[in-house]
Amino acid sequence: MTEVVCRWWMVPADSGRLTTVLERVFAIGTAARVAIREPEVWGPAERWPVSEYHDGRLLTPDEAVSLVGVMLAGAEFWCRLVTDHVEVYVTEDAVYLGSYGSLDDLGLVDAEPVGSSPYAIDRAGFPYYPPADDEFWAGLHRHLAAGAGELLVLQQWAAGFGGERWYLVASAADLEAVRQDVLPRAVFAVFRRPRLVRRAPGSRQSAEAVLGDEMLLGGVRIFHRSSASVLLTAARVADDDELRRAWELLGERDALFSWDDDADPVYAARPDPDGQVRVAGAFQ
Known part of the structure; x- marks a missing residue:
């Protein structure tokens, strides 16, 4: 999946339109699948089964919206959510939407343009591990x-x-x-x-x-x-x-x-x- 972001928007966590915003951005594209990337599990392992939350797991848009709600509700799990067009970061008080194109035509009235996400880092230089082959x-x-x-x-x-x-x-x-x-x-x-x-x-x-x-x-x-x-x-x-x-x-x-x-x-x-x-x- 493409992970090149050039524009960012922020939606307050308490926005009454957050669910609508997420549904629209996750539905962009023909595949309409959302990937979990770089998961972090800070709660008991039994609450976060690997079969559901591993890196690369593909979610439906509805599942992704639900997972954002879970991350906003507590600090036991965190991940990036990535599609071919956008990626989403969840913080305690806001959700950040990153895209390599414009989201203006989606009518995201509660999405405020911002310079970046607090979790955005340059992954281009990340080292890849050798394979466990x-x-x-x-x-x-x-x-x-x-x-x-x-x-x-x-x-x-x-x-x-x-x-x-x-x-x-x-x-x-x-x-x-x-x-x-x-x-x-x-x-x-x-x-x-x-x-x-x-x-x-x-x-x-x-x-x-x-x-x-x-x-x-x-x-x-x-x-x-x-x-x-x-x-x-x-x-x-x-x-x-x-x-x-x-x-x-x-x-x-x-x-x-x-x-x-x-x-x-x-x-x-x-x-x-x-x-x-x-x-x-x-x-x-």
Whole structure:
């Protein structure tokens, strides 16, 4: 879909004509399909199933209008909405419409011309991830076959903690289980030598002593493995007190991981069926 925008309009979120405006702009063109791009999930994952909200998912105009309403109502999900003619950004108090042509003939009386959207950025220079293709998976198989140690794999289909899936991979069978669980347009970060910290029973060491004083809380994960599955239950910590409590409660099937500058992951993205990678931008 075309994503070149040269003109912008703003519609207040409380405008009584917002729904009418959106219905008109989403109906432009013959295809009349709206794509989700760059989703962010900041609420519980179960509320935002990947089958409905992944990057590239095509919506009908009615579904897109409904999703705008959901984004205005709360801060758990965000995305760009893109068609061949327009793209839409939702903020707390306004909706921004971008187009590479004029929308004047639509009679959008409540749409105010503006210079840009607060979320508009230059995507032309975004790097594209290498593909998670057969060679990518073969390289991970070779790592395991060489006895180089377990892998920690993050599969992220949306920015934010609700868009993450973590896996602990120790064998070829584990890796195949991950490969069978690949999500549309997901990005992978593979940690070849993950520093997983497990708390010895009765240990008096503090989390700060184990991780270091300069750890970034945003990069800390608490993992729990509840069964033989390679999929881990992951939790973040909000502050130092929450980290200390999580560390003290760490069980024998739990581990603490810090994604710091020394982690050095390998990145890749799932290509579309035509072999092209269309996930661009910074890993979050």
